[in-house]
Amino acid sequence: MQDLIIRPARADEYDEIARVWMESWVSTGLEEASNFLLANLGARVRREIEHGWSLFVADDHGKIAAMLALHLPKRYLDQLFVAPDYQGRSLGRKLLAFTRAQLPDEIHLRCVPGNEKAWRWYEREGFVCEKEQFDPTNGLMMKYYCWRKDKLQ
Numbered sequence: 001m002q003d004l005i006i007r008p009a010r011a012d013e014y015d016e017i018a019r020v021w022m023e024s025w026v027s028t029g030l031e032e033a034s035n036f037l038l039a040n041l042g043a044r045v046r047r048e049i050e051h052g053w054s055l056f057v058a059d060d061h062g063k064i065a066a067m068l069a070l071h072l073p074k075r076y077l078d079q080l081f082v083a084p085d086y087q088g089r090s091l092g093r094k095l096l097a098f099t100r101a102q103l104p105d106e107i108h109l110r111c112v113p114g115n116e117k118a119w120r121w122y123e124r125e126g127f128v129c130e131k132e133q134f135d136p137t138n139g140l141m142m143k144y145y146c147w148r149k150d151k152l153q
Contacts, residue, residue, distance in 0.1 A: 009055040018042035024081035077109040110142040
C-alpha cells in the first residue's frame with residue numbers, strides 16, 4: 001500500500017466510486033447493500049460534483065481503495081469512505097492528512113451517531129462534536145463536528 005496515491009477522481013470512475021462508497025457504508029452495519037442504494041450513491045456522486053464537490057480517490061495501482069469528497073469553499077469534509085479490504089491499514093488517517101493539507105485551518109463534517117467507529121475516530125483525531133441535529137436531506141439524526149487548527153494543544 002506504500003505506492004497508493006490520492007488523486008482527483010475521473011468521471012469514468014464514478015460508478016466504481018459509488019460501489020466503494022456503498023461497500024464501506026454497508027460495512028458499518030447500518031444498511032444492507034442493494035442495487036437501489038448503489039444507484040442512489042452513483043446519482044449522488046454526479047449531483048454533488050455539480051454542486052461543488054472536489055472528489056478524490058485513493059488509487060492502489062488502478063484499484064480504488066477509498067473515496068474522499070471535500071467541499072472546499074465550505075471547509076467541509078463531506079465523505080470519507082475506505083473500501084472494506086483496506087480498512088484498518090491507516091488509509092483513513094492518510095486521507096485525513098490530505099484533507100488537512102487542503103483545509104489547514106478548519107474542517108467541518110457530520111457523522112451518523114450509529115456509526116460509532118467513525119465518530120469515535122474523528123474525536124480521537126481532534127474533532128469536537130458541536131451539535132446533534134436531524135438532517136432533512138438524508139432523514140437521519142447527525143453529529144456535527146469541527147476541527148480547528150487554533151484549538152490544538
